[in-house]
Amino acid sequence: MRHIISILIENEAGALSRVAGLFSARGYNIESLTVAPTNDPSLSRMTLVTSGTDEIIEQITKQLNKLIDVVKLQDMTEGVHMEREMMLVKVRVANHQEREDVKRFSDIFRGRVIDVSEETYTIEVTGSTSKLDAFIKNLSKIQVLELVRSGVIGIARGEKILSL
Amino acid sequence: MKKVEITGAEMFARSLADEGVEYLFGYPGGAVLHIYDALYQQEKVKHILVRHEQAATHAADGYARATGKPGVVLVTSGPGATNAVTGIATAYLDSIPMVVFTGQVPTDMIGNDAFQEVDSVGITRPCVKHNFLVKDLSELTSTIKKAFYVATTGRPGPVVVDIPKDITAQRGEYNYPSKVSIRSYNPVVKGHIGQIKRAVELMMKAKRPMLYTGGGVVLDNASDELTELTKTLNFPITQTLMGLGAYPATDKQFVGMLGMHGTYEANMGMHNCDVLIAIGARFDDRVTGNIEKFCPDARIIHLDIDPASISKNVKVDVPIVGGVKSVLQDMLKLLKSGDYKTDMDAVALWWEQILEWRSKDCLKFDATGKIIKPQMVVQKLYEVTNGDAYVTSDVGQHQMWAAQYYKFDKPRRWINSGGLGTMGFGMPAAMGVQLAYPDATVACITGEGSIQMNIQELSTLKQYGLPIKVITLNNGMLGMVRQWQEFFYQKRYAMSYMESLPDFVKLAESYGHTGMRIEKPEDVEGALREAMKIRDRVVFMDFITDSEENVYPMIPAGAGQNEMILV
Numbered sequence: 001m002r003h004i005i006s007i008l009i010e011n012e013a014g015a016l017s018r019v020a021g022l023f024s025a026r027g028y029n030i031e032s033l034t035v036a037p038t039n040d041p042s043l044s045r046m047t048l049v050t051s052g053t054d055e056i057i058e059q060i061t062k063q064l065n066k067l068i069d070v071v072k073l074q075d076m077t078e079g080v081h082m083e084r085e086m087m088l089v090k091v092r093v094a095n096h097q098e099r100e101d102v103k104r105f106s107d108i109f110r111g112r113v114i115d116v117s118e119e120t121y122t123i124e125v126t127g128s129t130s131k132l133d134a135f136i137k138n139l140s141k142i143q144v145l146e147l148v149r150s151g152v153i154g155i156a157r158g159e160k161i162l163s164l
Numbered sequence: 165m166k167k168v169e170i171t172g173a174e175m176f177a178r179s180l181a182d183e184g185v186e187y188l189f190g191y192p193g194g195a196v197l198h199i200y201d202a203l204y205q206q207e208k209v210k211h212i213l214v215r216h217e218q219a220a221t222h223a224a225d226g227y228a229r230a231t232g233k234p235g236v237v238l239v240t241s242g243p244g245a246t247n248a249v250t251g252i253a254t255a256y257l258d259s260i261p262m263v264v265f266t267g268q269v270p271t272d273m274i275g276n277d278a279f280q281e282v283d284s285v286g287i288t289r290p291c292v293k294h295n296f297l298v299k300d301l302s303e304l305t306s307t308i309k310k311a312f313y314v315a316t317t318g319r320p321g322p323v324v325v326d327i328p329k330d331i332t333a334q335r336g337e338y339n340y341p342s343k344v345s346i347r348s349y350n351p352v353v354k355g356h357i358g359q360i361k362r363a364v365e366l367m368m369k370a371k372r373p374m375l376y377t378g379g380g381v382v383l384d385n386a387s388d389e390l391t392e393l394t395k396t397l398n399f400p401i402t403q404t405l406m407g408l409g410a411y412p413a414t415d416k417q418f419v420g421m422l423g424m425h426g427t428y429e430a431n432m433g434m435h436n437c438d439v440l441i442a443i444g445a446r447f448d449d450r451v452t453g454n455i456e457k458f459c460p461d462a463r464i465i466h467l468d469i470d471p472a473s474i475s476k477n478v479k480v481d482v483p484i485v486g487g488v489k490s491v492l493q494d495m496l497k498l499l500k501s502g503d504y505k506t507d508m509d510a511v512a513l514w515w516e517q518i519l520e521w522r523s524k525d526c527l528k529f530d531a532t533g534k535i536i537k538p539q540m541v542v543q544k545l546y547e548v549t550n551g552d553a554y555v556t557s558d559v560g561q562h563q564m565w566a567a568q569y570y571k572f573d574k575p576r577r578w579i580n581s582g583g584l585g586t587m588g589f590g591m592p593a594a595m596g597v598q599l600a601y602p603d604a605t606v607a608c609i610t611g612e613g614s615i616q617m618n619i620q621e622l623s624t625l626k627q628y629g630l631p632i633k634v635i636t637l638n639n640g641m642l643g644m645v646r647q648w649q650e651f652f653y654q655k656r657y658a659m660s661y662m663e664s665l666p667d668f669v670k671l672a673e674s675y676g677h678t679g680m681r682i683e684k685p686e687d688v689e690g691a692l693r694e695a696m697k698i699r700d701r702v703v704f705m706d707f708i709t710d711s712e713e714n715v716y717p718m719i720p721a722g723a724g725q726n727e728m729i730l731v
Contacts, residue, residue: 068346
């Protein structure tokens with residue numbers, strides 16, 4: 001099963017490689033990994049999407065907790081949460097029809113065209129992983145020139161908070 | 165008042181002294197020259213010059229295992245650091261507290277492929293509990309303090325501190341912190357009392373209980389508590405390779421080591437038990453055999469300080485996270501309250517079964533031939549040293565025979581590389597032990613293969629006058645490899661024998677030691693007695709042993725604990 005694990009980790013050089021190294025050394029898979037500092041500049045927040053059986057996920061969280069730099073972590077999948085991922089897609093729009101189609105699709109998916117050139121559109125879409133997947137699927141007749149995804153970030157609903 | 169400023173190198177030396185470091189095992193080089201200069205000008209920390217950095221780490225490791233204090237190592241950058249990696253990994257797999265300082269190229273040259281530069285923090289990351297790169301002089305002493313704290317608390321392990329050369333030359337005010345706290349690191353010592361109660365309740369219901377204890381008992385100095393608990397319960401106890409000595413091997417409740425080369429009664433006891441009480445042990449594959457067939461009827465209690473060890477290989481029913489000593493004390497308190505009673509009748513029946521298994525006498529061997537049996541050498545060593553020696557070993561058949569035939573009654577007497585299985589560990593480890601206990605008998609049981617992996621340390625032993633006894637079981641074969649090839653590769657002995665072995669007697673003599681070569685069974689005991697009388701120097705004993713001898717019993721790969729090959 002897919003799990004989103006959020007990690008508060010010391011904002012220090014090498015912290016990211018400790019996490020990445022743990023996953024490769026123990027053969028766990030990483031679907032996506034994002035990391036950036038938080039409002040507390042001494043802490044980074046890492047969001048990791050992985051999958052495995054309950055036993056494997058239990059080991060992953062235990063092994064992550066064992067890393068000295070890891071301050072706290074939460075398996076988002078255990079509670080009600082929201083997840084978002086951002087995607088930028090550059091597509092070839094050679095004619096009027098294609099420009100219309102792409103504009104329509106991005107409106108439906110609440111995306112925005114953020115850059116235009118003579119024959120290209122660049123669209124920004126935000127949402128869950130499955131929504132972004134669906135958007136790509138709808139572009140099947142359009143030539144995708146470039147695609148970049150941010151990886152998932154997540155946060156729990158309501159009063160549940162991951163902080164110090 | 166004018167501030168007194170000293171160099172980073174001087175701060176390093178003073179920090180170690182303030183940390184109470186007695187011995188520093190190391191080897192100098194470019195990146196640590198400032199540090200060596202500072203060490204030269206002080207007397208508190210004694211530096212032991214090894215002949216290879218790997219040996220420095222093993223010596224520090226042996227010192228740590230024998231004393232419980234952290235082993236401390238200093239090596240230079242680049243090859244100094246990479247040579248130390250095997251020893252760091254050895255300590256990591258056996259959870260040995262160790263702090264390893266590696267020199268690094270100056271800060272402004274890091275990343276430029278400078279002379280003797282490697283990314284020491286990167287290379288050691290997967291085999292340390294934690295590591296640090298000191299980036300600023302102001303962090304030097306607090307990092308050293310943190311390193312010792314992390315290495316010695318919780319589940320212990322090696323910590324590497326990488327120190328760039330320029331930092332050791334900079335000057336600043338010395339201040340060694342008396343306390344340390346790391347917000348992200350708070351190891352649990354006290355066990356959850358509810359879980360401890362559940363565990364005790366389950367023990368009381370046990371009809372066929374088994375105590376299975378490991379290195380965690382030794383590491384947490386919990387032998388007394390374990391012994392009291394075992395006596396109170398009257399349960400059979402088996403120990404892992406790493407746990408030997410925590411419970412006295414000569415006691416009748418001890419059923420021997422378990423696992424791949426464990427006793428018949430220990431492994432059968434494990435397979436047939438209904439309640440398994442695992443204490444400071446980690447269900448290693450050499451212990452469990454085929455995990456699918458492991459303890460099929462048992463409900464399992466697992467006490468470990470590392471939550472990640474619990475339910476890693478085997479799903480457990482009652483997990484207890486905590487220090488072994490603290491939790492066993494809590495258990496003993498509960499048992500003394502009088503509210504709990506074991507099922508004595510059922511346990512008595514269980515003991516009958518165990519004694520029947522024991523009567524197979526699975527460790528018997530035939531010593532009547534003309535060739536020395538390796539088991540006999542260990543047995544005689546046990547007798548001659550009154551079971552009171554510190555015994556280190558290398559890795560292979562001799563290691564298993566040492567574990568099987570030397571009956572350790574005290575913890576920290578049996579010192580071997582269990583997790584990583586590092587050949588070349590034994591002799592440098594013995595150096596560390598002998599330094600810690602200059603008057604003790606320290607024997608290194610080894611083979612002609614393993615001993616050659618760090619044989620250069622004969623020179624260090626001479627320099628520091630460390631009179632260890634090297635017991636080489638020389639069968640002219642890489643015995644454990646040969647045994648597997650005999651069993652599983654139709655006796656195709658690929659690369660498991662060595663030609664051109666040195667004359668070990670002459671070799672020892674050339675280093676200034678005494679050498680002995682023993683070829684006849686009737687000479688074994690006399691030679692050992694003679695060697696043990698020599699207290700002022702190394703005696704290198706080359707026992708020519710049976711090259712076809714195998715280690716029994718054996719659980720072959722993929723088999724369950726009840727599927728042993730007996731003699």
